[in-house]
Amino acid sequence: MGYAASIVPGTPASSPSLPHSLLRSKPKPNPIPSLNLLPGRRFPFPPLRSFPNPANGRRSSFPSSAISFSPSSPPSADTIPSKLDSLVSGFRSLPQPVDRVKRLLEFSGSLPPLPDAYRVDSNRVMGCTAQVWLEAKLDEDGRMRFWADSDSEIARGYCSCLIWLLDGAMPSEVLMMKMDYLSALNVGLPSSGRSRVNTWHNVLISMQKRTKAFLAWREGKASYDPFPSLILNAEGIQAKGSYAEAQARYLFPEESTVKELVKVLKEKKIGVVAHFYMDPEVQGVLTAAQKQWPHIHISDSLVMADSAVKMAEAGCQFITVGGRFYVGECPCNP
Amino acid sequence: MRSTMDASKLLLAPLNLSPAPLALAATTRKPHSLRVHSTSSSSAAVSEAATPSSSGPLSLGRLTRPDFPILHQEVNGSKLVYLDNAATSQKPNSVVNALRDYYEGYNSNVHRGIHYLSARATDEYELARKKVATFINAEEFKEIVFTRNATEAINLVAYSWGLSNLKPQDEIILTVAEHHSAIVPWQIVAKKTGANLKFVTLGSDEVPDVGMLKEKISPRTKLIVVHHVSNVLASMLPIEEIAHWAHKVGAKLLVDACQSVPHMVVDVKDLNVDFLVASSHKMCGPTGIGFLYGKGELLATMPPFLGGGEMIADVFLDYSTYAEPPSRFEAGTPAIGEAIGLGAAIDYLSKIGMEKIHEYETELASYLYESLQSVPAVRIYGPKPSRGRAALCSFNVEDIHPTDIATFLDQQHGVAIRSGHHCAQPLHRHLGVNASARASLYFYNTKEDVDDFISALKDTIGFFNSFK
Numbered sequence: 001m002g003y004a005a006s007i008v009p010g011t012p013a014s015s016p017s018l019p020h021s022l023l024r025s026k027p028k029p030n031p032i033p034s035l036n037l038l039p040g041r042r043f044p045f046p047p048l049r050s051f052p053n054p055a056n057g058r059r060s061s062f063p064s065s066a067i068s069f070s071p072s073s074p075p076s077a078d079t080i081p082s083k084l085d086s087l088v089s090g091f092r093s094l095p096q097p098v099d100r101v102k103r104l105l106e107f108s109g110s111l112p113p114l115p116d117a118y119r120v121d122s123n124r125v126m127g128c129t130a131q132v133w134l135e136a137k138l139d140e141d142g143r144m145r146f147w148a149d150s151d152s153e154i155a156r157g158y159c160s161c162l163i164w165l166l167d168g169a170m171p172s173e174v175l176m177m178k179m180d181y182l183s184a185l186n187v188g189l190p191s192s193g194r195s196r197v198n199t200w201h202n203v204l205i206s207m208q209k210r211t212k213a214f215l216a217w218r219e220g221k222a223s224y225d226p227f228p229s230l231i232l233n234a235e236g237i238q239a240k241g242s243y244a245e246a247q248a249r250y251l252f253p254e255e256s257t258v259k260e261l262v263k264v265l266k267e268k269k270i271g272v273v274a275h276f277y278m279d280p281e282v283q284g285v286l287t288a289a290q291k292q293w294p295h296i297h298i299s300d301s302l303v304m305a306d307s308a309v310k311m312a313e314a315g316c317q318f319i320t321v322g323g324r325f326y327v328g329e330c331p332c333n334p
Numbered sequence: 335m336r337s338t339m340d341a342s343k344l345l346l347a348p349l350n351l352s353p354a355p356l357a358l359a360a361t362t363r364k365p366h367s368l369r370v371h372s373t374s375s376s377s378a379a380v381s382e383a384a385t386p387s388s389s390g391p392l393s394l395g396r397l398t399r400p401d402f403p404i405l406h407q408e409v410n411g412s413k414l415v416y417l418d419n420a421a422t423s424q425k426p427n428s429v430v431n432a433l434r435d436y437y438e439g440y441n442s443n444v445h446r447g448i449h450y451l452s453a454r455a456t457d458e459y460e461l462a463r464k465k466v467a468t469f470i471n472a473e474e475f476k477e478i479v480f481t482r483n484a485t486e487a488i489n490l491v492a493y494s495w496g497l498s499n500l501k502p503q504d505e506i507i508l509t510v511a512e513h514h515s516a517i518v519p520w521q522i523v524a525k526k527t528g529a530n531l532k533f534v535t536l537g538s539d540e541v542p543d544v545g546m547l548k549e550k551i552s553p554r555t556k557l558i559v560v561h562h563v564s565n566v567l568a569s570m571l572p573i574e575e576i577a578h579w580a581h582k583v584g585a586k587l588l589v590d591a592c593q594s595v596p597h598m599v600v601d602v603k604d605l606n607v608d609f610l611v612a613s614s615h616k617m618c619g620p621t622g623i624g625f626l627y628g629k630g631e632l633l634a635t636m637p638p639f640l641g642g643g644e645m646i647a648d649v650f651l652d653y654s655t656y657a658e659p660p661s662r663f664e665a666g667t668p669a670i671g672e673a674i675g676l677g678a679a680i681d682y683l684s685k686i687g688m689e690k691i692h693e694y695e696t697e698l699a700s701y702l703y704e705s706l707q708s709v710p711a712v713r714i715y716g717p718k719p720s721r722g723r724a725a726l727c728s729f730n731v732e733d734i735h736p737t738d739i740a741t742f743l744d745q746q747h748g749v750a751i752r753s754g755h756h757c758a759q760p761l762h763r764h765l766g767v768n769a770s771a772r773a774s775l776y777f778y779n780t781k782e783d784v785d786d787f788i789s790a791l792k793d794t795i796g797f798f799n800s801f802k
Contacts (some may be wrong), residue, residue: 097410097745098797105801129754130737131768152735152766153798 081175083165084181104157111160114149125201130155134203136210143168143212146231148203155199162203174211177204250284257285262292271295271311273304274322282322336508367754383560395780398686401426401778410649412748415786420565420774421752422592422615426677429618431679436671444670445644445661446634459670462677463660466625466775469680470610471601476635480673484592485515486627487611490560490663491588492519494636495609496557498678502528504556509534509542509571510764511564516590520559526668535764539717540571548579555585562594566758566772567716568699568724570594577606586632592616593724596776598685598692602627614672619679623672626663635661660716691777698784699774704772705788717766726774728756731791734798736771742797746788 033128105302118135125132137145146167148159161182166174182200215248228241239248265272274286276298283298290296297307303325308319342350402424407414436458442451444459460475467475481487496519500506506520510533517531524531532550536730537543543611551558558580567758573589580587588609594600597618602610609632613624628636632665638645638656644664647655656662683691702720711732717723730736740753751773755762762768773787 042535101742101797102801105798109801129769130735150735152737153801154738154741155735 065081105153107160108153108156111156114147118147125202125206134206138214144171144174158199171211171215175208214320247280253284253288258288263287264294270320271316272320273308274298278322394777398778407523409748410745415749415783417773418750418752419776423618425618426682428682429675429678433441433671436674458674462673465677465680466688471603472627477630479625479663480668481624483624484611484613487624488515489519490500490626490639491609492523494639495611496523498637500527500529504529505532505554507532507550507558511542511761516559541717551579553583555583557586559588561590563595563724566728566756566761568726570722573605597695599688614676620672622669623676639663642666695725700722701781702727702784705784728772730770730772736769739771739794742794743790749787749790
């Protein structure tokens with residue numbers, strides 16, 4: 001069988017019960033499994049995202065082996081969401097703290113050994129009161145591989161849970177794991193906070209840092225994020241650094257959004273005056289729309305007022321004002 | 335995906351659930367009235383019924399506990415047993431009230447104002463300074479500089495005295511058992527001035543080797559930095575002797591008294607130290623205040639540490655003249671309420687009497703050591719009680735990580751101890767361990783607290799051993 005089953009809360013744990021996924025009636029059309037972490041909160045694995053690849057200008061997507069999140073395939077019991085589900089409910093079904101510690105220690109016992117070559121200072125996870133070592137590699141299939149160990153049994157238990165969850169995972173899956181999901185295991189210190197003793201947090205952060213480094217290396221980027229800047233040279237202007245690149249993308253907004261806006265503006269004869277402090281996303285759309293409908297102007301408040309008057313004189317029936325939250329005055333409607 | 339059989343099987347496997355808490359009544363702590371007290375047969379004098387003994391209802395711990403409401407609570411379903419006093423102490427009602435009275439009655443900036451509230455605040459603040467001076471028998475109150483804590487006080491000496499007095503090839507002697515705050519500032523200043531640090535290691539009884547210290551002293555020695563009482567080893571150093579050796583070569587002596595001032599009589603004149611530091615929060619006072627004691631003539635030669643208001647005489651655009659000590663070293667608005675709270679803590683301690691506190695704690699120290707020693711596979715660091723020990727024990731249990739022990743003690747038994755390196759990494763490295771657990775007592779702890787700790791520890795060890 002090989003997949004994890006969760007212990008159904010409230011029943012004596014004398015025999016294994018069926019996996020959660022089989023107890024559900026049928027695969028849902030949008031089968032992102034939900035966890036009972038917080039009432040009404042769905043497990044927030046986002047829909048399959050793609051990252052822009054500046055090298056060829058085309059958007060690249062992750063390997064198709066990450067299909068588990070796509071709407072078309074049913075959830076496999078081996079997916080990380082379902083494993084996390086089992087792990088969390090397995091712990092939550094144990095109301096006595098000492099039983100959760102026991103469970104954690106059992107996990108510790110099943111932690112695969114850490115090869116001596118990986119037990120080096122450079123693999124030490126910072127911030128743990130116990131010693132924790134973590135090794136991370138990216139294998140040929142593009143999956144993250146992890147090994148860990150600690151001299152504290154409880155910390156080994158945490159490591160074992162994390163390794164069980166994330167060893168062999170896709171980099172995106174590692175990066176999407178959040179502390180909040182694991183705090184439900186609630187062993188030892190009740191706070192999920194950033195104190196020095198929080199092994200969960202430190203090991204997970206370490207796993208994610210290493211994963212990001214591998215991703216960056218694989219995509220040919222530097223392992224650090226360059227300072228956001230605009231590079232001007234003979235060929236033109238280029239944004240560099242993730243923040244700058246994000247901002248630059250707003251200069252090329254969705255064609256359909258722009259078309260729709262221009263249609264409404266033309267139909268109803270609306271002029272738009274907007275302040276420089278508007279979100280860059282909004283300004284991007286407005287700037288593009290301005291090429292098709294001239295009565296759009298982005299400026300400071302004074303020029304906004306003047307432009308509005310000119311737009312009214314030019315025949316606009318309405319003026320839409322995009323202002324700052326606390327700007328109380330607005331140009332009057334004609 | 336690699337095989338995750340083992341871990342998956344875990345979730346499938348039946349778990350031997352522990353019995354519900356009621357069934358564990360036999361191993362949980364009984365109320366104290368059901369216990370049978372055995373009077374201690376240790377060395378401390380336990381004479382008349384009027385003198386507090388360390389067991390029975392009249393022990394100092396029993397007498398003072400009602401003054402500390404924080405001790406009467408449950409954590410994780412068990413009664414709190416607070417054994418982390420070397421990290422910080424609890425505050426009696428009188429200290430908490432002093433803080434509240436200050437803020438409710440006369441909070442005002444000190445030294446500056448001319449109005450009634452300000453005058454009153456200034457009086458109380460300076461009175462607190464006098465109380466500290468009296469408490470450690472300083473010659474005059476001007477020798478007490480209020481700081482944020484002992485760490486800041488040591489940094490003050492390092493940056494003020496150190497930077498202007500240390501030259502290349504000068505030597506500073508420390509022990510490997512010093513707290514980080516007594517080591518790191520000197521590393522920084524040594525680097526800036528070209529001075530060298532020399533470390534004294536431990537002798538055969540796990541106490542800093544005083545003979546080695548004496549040997550390391552030379553005409554190049556300019557400063558000796560030592561603890562009075564070690565926060566890990568519980569040992570004491572012979573400060574008077576060390577001061578004598580230091581002064582013979584013209585060196586100064588800085589004593590870290592964080593673990594001594596709260597627990598025993600400390601007389602700076604008897605000890606003849608040049609500098610002494612302590613923190614309020616370890617002696618029943620609030621956090622955020624500590625002090626540096628410095629000999630008057632020494633402080634007078636030292637340049638300022640932090641610049642700003644209060645520490646100046648006249649301020650011009652391109653230069654300023656500075657105030658006399660202690661104001662010279664107290665830039666900005668001080669922690670006024672906290673200083674007054676420290677004064678209230680000193681009043682409280684003085685009312686009990688430091689000799690009485692020390693006597694009681696000496697008995698507790700032996701009781702803690704012997705009880706802990708009797709637990710199998712426990713290794714306690716530091717000297718035997720016959721050599722004199724503070725009421726704390728750092729220890730390790732064979733094959734069980736101290737963090738696991740501390741976590742289980744807290745979660746299952748409400749016992750609060752510390753685990754880690756206790757800001758003494760060099761010492762732990764020297765002892766060959768990464769971390770240790772530490773239980774540390776204060777005068778409001780009782781023998782029952784020790785008993786609770788030991789039985790909880792045995793339960794903890796049994797639990798972890800059952801997994802091996």
